[in-house]
Amino acid sequence: MGSQQKTDKTDTKWSFAPSTFVLIVGLAVIVGYAGGTRNDQIVGLVAPAFGFKVATGTLDLSSVQSTYRALKANFDGTLDNTALINGASRGLVAAADDTYTVYMDRKEAEEFNKDLTGNIGGGIGAEIGSRGSKPTVLRALDGSPAQKAGLQAGDVIVAVNDESASGWSVSDTVNKIRGDIGTTVKVTVLRGTESKDFTITREQITSPSVDSTVVDGIGIMTMRRFDDTTTDLARKAAQDFKNQNVKGVILDLRGNGGGLLTAAQDVSGLWLRDKVVVSERTNGKVTDELRSGSNPVLEGVPTVVLTNGGSASASEIVAGALQDNGAATLIGEKTFGKGSVQKLIDLQDGSVLKVTVARWYTPNGKNINKEGISPDKKVELTADDANAGRDPQMDAAKAYLKK
Numbered sequence: 001m002g003s004q005q006k007t008d009k010t011d012t013k014w015s016f017a018p019s020t021f022v023l024i025v026g027l028a029v030i031v032g033y034a035g036g037t038r039n040d041q042i043v044g045l046v047a048p049a050f051g052f053k054v055a056t057g058t059l060d061l062s063s064v065q066s067t068y069r070a071l072k073a074n075f076d077g078t079l080d081n082t083a084l085i086n087g088a089s090r091g092l093v094a095a096a097d098d099t100y101t102v103y104m105d106r107k108e109a110e111e112f113n114k115d116l117t118g119n120i121g122g123g124i125g126a127e128i129g130s131r132g133s134k135p136t137v138l139r140a141l142d143g144s145p146a147q148k149a150g151l152q153a154g155d156v157i158v159a160v161n162d163e164s165a166s167g168w169s170v171s172d173t174v175n176k177i178r179g180d181i182g183t184t185v186k187v188t189v190l191r192g193t194e195s196k197d198f199t200i201t202r203e204q205i206t207s208p209s210v211d212s213t214v215v216d217g218i219g220i221m222t223m224r225r226f227d228d229t230t231t232d233l234a235r236k237a238a239q240d241f242k243n244q245n246v247k248g249v250i251l252d253l254r255g256n257g258g259g260l261l262t263a264a265q266d267v268s269g270l271w272l273r274d275k276v277v278v279s280e281r282t283n284g285k286v287t288d289e290l291r292s293g294s295n296p297v298l299e300g301v302p303t304v305v306l307t308n309g310g311s312a313s314a315s316e317i318v319a320g321a322l323q324d325n326g327a328a329t330l331i332g333e334k335t336f337g338k339g340s341v342q343k344l345i346d347l348q349d350g351s352v353l354k355v356t357v358a359r360w361y362t363p364n365g366k367n368i369n370k371e372g373i374s375p376d377k378k379v380e381l382t383a384d385d386a387n388a389g390r391d392p393q394m395d396a397a398k399a400y401l402k403k
Helices: 062-074 081-094 106-117 145-149 170-177 230-243 261-268 314-324 383-387 392-402
Strands: 010-015 023-025 039-041 102-104 119-123 126-131 134-140 156-160 184-191 194-201 203-206 210-215 218-223 248-252 276-282 285-291 303-307 329-332 340-346 352-361
Touching (some): 062 081, 102 106, 106 352, 126 170, 134 145, 145 194, 156 170, 210 230, 230 261, 248 392, 261 285, 276 314, 303 314, 303 392, 329 392
Parallel strands (some): 218 248, 303 329
Antiparallel strands (some): 010 039, 010 340, 023 126, 102 352, 119 203, 156 184, 210 218, 276 352
């Protein structure tokens, strides 16, 4: 991840959100999981499941070994040792009873890393989220295979290649839809009460983390995720806005599920001069406080931040920092509500542990976990709006800046 070197013994802190894991199928807008990412050296080594070593000592897994021996001696069938080890690790982590603390095997870790880069190979170019606990199309990207096939916002995915999607998470659905470039995938959706089938050819889908344009004197910066390219792209866009003497800026964080904590810190610094962006607390005690830099290119420029339920974690850090410091007005819908920080730890077998290490708080001392950040002006965008090409939230932001 750019300057963030990843080795077998590094960790990274992230800021995402899980069940809204708004992934773009074929590119990823991670909504996903966790909290802000930073590069620190791991205090202790994390070894494979058996003989697991933690920073404070070792865990007695003799009962697991006993279970394994009994299973091996009595099971009528073939046992896959790799699957057993992954299962033991997954169960161990799940017992922590934290939504954001997750074990990923090698394959899952590879997919996770692809999501972060926005380059995931064969996809259909649709943004998928969870609505009513069901995988739902949030948006088909312009010119994408999904749009050309006719997928629409609000379509509920009920099957992929005739396999029922009942009980699937967003990430499950995304993994089923992805595949080799040039191959086809059958996606069955429920549109209202009508079932529809779409056969879509997968294409190479890539997307920059930041897009920008100037419309009627207003700079619009659309941020899809916070990765190792975001800081440079956002600063370039901000400088372009300044050079064109824009009268206002719209930062669109809708559907942005998070990413690198350092990127969120840097983006906030485009507006804030030496201000608190976010603080981290572990067991109630402040363990870290991140501040903005001293070169806020957009300092004092009237700004609107667009948010919705897919804006999570690192997005909420930026939105909260700008709102609390009076640097921007929030328009749209309440954010997801992801207020914890995760560390990514590479294990020696290629698997990854994503573990909650802290809670983060806005500059005014608010932890938004499970609550989200309320916009200053609430404006909804319905599936009908999206399908008709209307964007009342963007319209409201432009109107606000033109006052």
